[in-house]
Amino acid sequence: MTTTHPKPSFALITLILPGPDRKRVPAPYHFHVTYRNPEPGEPGCVMTWEVLGGRELYQIALERTKGGEHIWHCTCPDAVYRGEDHTAHHCKHVLGLMDLFDTVGNPVRRVPASAA
Numbered sequence: 001m002t003t004t005h006p007k008p009s010f011a012l013i014t015l016i017l018p019g020p021d022r023k024r025v026p027a028p029y030h031f032h033v034t035y036r037n038p039e040p041g042e043p044g045c046v047m048t049w050e051v052l053g054g055r056e057l058y059q060i061a062l063e064r065t066k067g068g069e070h071i072w073h074c075t076c077p078d079a080v081y082r083g084e085d086h087t088a089h090h091c092k093h094v095l096g097l098m099d100l101f102d103t104v105g106n107p108v109r110r111v112p113a114s115a116a
Helices: 077-085 092-104
Strands: 012-018 026-036 044-052 058-064 070-074
Touching: 012 092, 026 092, 058 092, 070 077, 070 092, 077 092
Parallel strands: none
Antiparallel strands: 012 026, 026 044, 044 058, 058 070
């Protein structure tokens, strides 16, 4: 008898981003998915990641608003200090994920209007 196992709800993505040193030498950053909402089309937290590869461990969260907008949050100093004054500013960690999703497609499953 064959048993099926559910797919794990985590993944590891490695991206090459400008490094943490002054010369910003490209370095690998590892994004570990720590949470994935089973209902990603609903308002609230869609996904969270832990980011390894810089000076410290950072966390990223993708939030969906009631209006369907996506808001990115990162705990790195760049996002914390620059993001306070520039709401359109995104750190390199978030930009890396955004670029990846532009390449592979939207990470959030949308329900077609006819099914709603």
